[in-house]
Amino acid sequence: MPSFDIVSELEIFEVNHAVQNTQKEIQTRFDFRGSEVTIELNEKAKEIKISAESDFQVEQVYTMLENHFHKRKIDLQSLDPQKMTASGKHTIQVIKLKDGLDSDTAKKINKAIKESGIKAQSSIQGDKIRVTDKKRDTLQQVMAFLKEQQFGLPLQFNNFKD
Secondary structure (H helix, E strand, O other): OOOOEHHHHHHHHHHHHHHHHHHHHHHHHHHHOOOOEEEEOOOOEEEEEEEEEHHHHHHHHHHHHHHHHHHHHOOHHEEOOOEEEEEEEEHHHHHHHHOOOHHHHHHHHHHHHHHHHOOOEEEEEEEEEEEEEEHHHHHHHHHHHHHHHHOOOEEEEEEEOO
């Protein structure tokens, strides 16, 4: 019976490249010359930390980071910016990276598939959702339906089996 899995995985090496390219752009930009502006990726905690002298500079670096994410084809829904905090003469913003399907989102996706009227079976299996049906066309309908929806996470479809 044909099936596929719905997952939300973040390619951390692509995120790393986007952060490195943002660092290079910061070094070459004239408006950041003489300013203490840093961007760091913490792979274990899955977060990016931007530090600058003003909130305007933090916003500029965040925009540059978004552009580099877009160039590397990383979905911007995987970014979860937190509130800016001021410490001393620096403004710091932490951006958490969304990786993996949490149980609430998996339930929302499962419910959306069932309510869509498409006759496919879906079940939550840990951090992924398995969708099965007798026909391939039905599975492709489910994929097209989910691409139109917004769940706050980037979704990938893998492990397609006939």
